[in-house]
């Protein structure tokens with residue numbers, strides 16, 4: 101019989117969101133009359149906008165004609181999209197990132213996991229707690245950890261705790277680490293990192309020859325002009341960071357799939373003999389071998405988000421979801437709940453009432469209010485006693501969910 105990757109057996113139960121889905125399906129089967137409102141997984145609800153739909157239709161029409169049909173595209177992404185990203189997302193903010201440092205993909209969840217292909221198994225890895233579970237689980241799968249303890253923490257990882265006293269922005273590690281995962285605006289807590297905080301991390305990485313994996317999937321939701329959108333806004337970051345971005349949440353592409361990873365040309369790692377090796381070249385090699393590029397039609401749609409009309413429509417979508425987040429913050433606060441996030445991020449992070457555990461509060465909301473959220477403990481031991489609500493929903497659903505939640509508190 102075939103031998104399996106033993107590391108998978110170290111993983112705790114199911115991946116968080118399928119596990120929530122399983123519990124919700126069981127509840128729905130037992131209570132077919134319940135009108136369940138889902139504010140758990142951060143999945144968009146609003147349809148694609150006209151500029152994107154038109155660009156994708158046009159791309160399909162091109163595919164329908166022999167002279168404009170396209171087969172395999174470049175594994176790194178089409179030039180038209182890489183150039184638009186470089187110009188609008190980086191150069192327009194004074195950040196010197198060029199198109200050839202941008203790798204288009206079919207998702208930043210995949211990219212944050214796949215990136216581990218190019219790193220050794222002897223790095224010391226720092227991860228925030230609470231955290232987007234993909235960073236932890238992919239390291240477990242890759243064999244970078246020992247087993248989990250009773251609280252779900254894996255041996256070998258350095259956990260950086262975010263809590264109310266540090267505003268859910270963890271401090272620098274007290275032991276040297278090689279690889280650091282940062283996510284700002286943060287999933288799940290909805291908090292942001294100031295320029296000073298990011299500058300401290302960049303300095304730490306430079307001093308310790310560490311690499312930062314910076315997940316900026318929610319940067320478009322930042323409203324405070326003082327908050328950086330990219331780690332590369334910090335001087336010196338191009339020597340020590342990789343950045344992940346996504347089209348999932350800003351233009352509604354969770355089902356369409358398109359994202360990007362920025363790997364600066366000057367970024368170096370170390371080979372077994374101590375020699376410098378280009379991370380950009382390794383990632384390019386990895387992508388060219390294991391990935392055939394995102395679809396042309398999808399990339400045409402993503403590029404349309406940078407047209408004047410596309411930008412206006414994207415702004416409309418973001419404002420729509422952030423208005424939901426504002427209502428959630430206001431109403432939950434009125435209900436006596438302590439809330440965090442939801443100002444520069446589409447997630448509201450809240451302290452469970454009456455010291456309920458995260459899963460007990462999940463059950464209370466599901467059973468009594470028929471509202472689904474995400475238990476904070478699913479994001480790590482430090483998330484116990486907290487709960488995440490996603491602002492991705494229709495206004496009517498958000499209003500109704502808030503009324504129902506208020507009535508069961």
Ligand code: MLT
Pocket residue numbers: 140141142143209232287
């Ligand atoms: C979340 O709810 O945390 C996100 O939707 C997960 C993801 O983007 O993969």
